[in-house]
Amino acid sequence: MEQNIVDRFTHAIYDLPSFMAVFGLIESHAQPIARPEPANRKEDDMRWMLSACLAAVVGGVFASNSFGVIITENLNGVFDRTIFFFDPMGQSFVAADSTINSIEVVFSVANPGSANEPITAELREGAGLDGNLIATNSLMLPSDLPGSSDAVGPLIDLGFGDVAVTPGATYTFTLAATSTRNAVVYGSTNGYADGEMFHGPDNASEPGPDDDIRFRITSTPEPASLGAMAIGVCLMVRRKRRA
Numbered sequence: 001m002e003q004n005i006v007d008r009f010t011h012a013i014y015d016l017p018s019f020m021a022v023f024g025l026i027e028s029h030a031q032p033i034a035r036p037e038p039a040n041r042k043e044d045d046m047r048w049m050l051s052a053c054l055a056a057v058v059g060g061v062f063a064s065n066s067f068g069v070i071i072t073e074n075l076n077g078v079f080d081r082t083i084f085f086f087d088p089m090g091q092s093f094v095a096a097d098s099t100i101n102s103i104e105v106v107f108s109v110a111n112p113g114s115a116n117e118p119i120t121a122e123l124r125e126g127a128g129l130d131g132n133l134i135a136t137n138s139l140m141l142p143s144d145l146p147g148s149s150d151a152v153g154p155l156i157d158l159g160f161g162d163v164a165v166t167p168g169a170t171y172t173f174t175l176a177a178t179s180t181r182n183a184v185v186y187g188s189t190n191g192y193a194d195g196e197m198f199h200g201p202d203n204a205s206e207p208g209p210d211d212d213i214r215f216r217i218t219s220t221p222e223p224a225s226l227g228a229m230a231i232g233v234c235l236m237v238r239r240k241r242r243a
Helices: 002-012 016-029 038-066 223-242
Strands: 069-074 079-082 089-094 102-109 119-125 133-139 155-157 170-177 182-187 215-219
Touching: 089 215, 102 170
Parallel strands: none
Antiparallel strands: 069 215, 079 182, 089 170, 102 155, 102 182, 102 215, 119 133, 119 170
């Protein structure tokens, strides 16, 4: 039974409902076991608890690498807007986790005859284009992006890497370009209610009230949280075994 619990824990880390179900399995089976030799009880309890703790820690390590959690996204919209003419463009959002691993945006080619030059992406605090700068990156977009009238292209990572943020706080990612080639894809159906699209201050045209860039933000569980969870499992097992 003990080995079965460890095996179930190791395999369940790839599926969150199963992962949570394993806690119930550990709790329901972590009952005192009668032994004919009481002198070995302490050693047996320690061995059992260590195996359960090891499964929790190993499971947490694998979970941190396998749980890609989508925390914020707007995947609505098929229109596009040339970045150069509305530079800088931006989209605000509310952080749902303490670490952002990636911010991905859908782009298109508005003017294929223009040079494919790097675009500049920035991440700023607050809603708008002038907040405190916390991350920046220059990236070259693929040369084979769909055109304005073609199918919607793939999500492309802006390349900030891991960024520490405050859950519940508002942030804005911005895009700037030196060429008229590339555009950003957006929708006008208020696909993301907790943020809005922005245009640079030198543009006479303002985004509509329901305009949102097509984007996705992902995060993975923090190692500290996983460690605390593993410790909690160990303490639960120890308390049950002592009952």
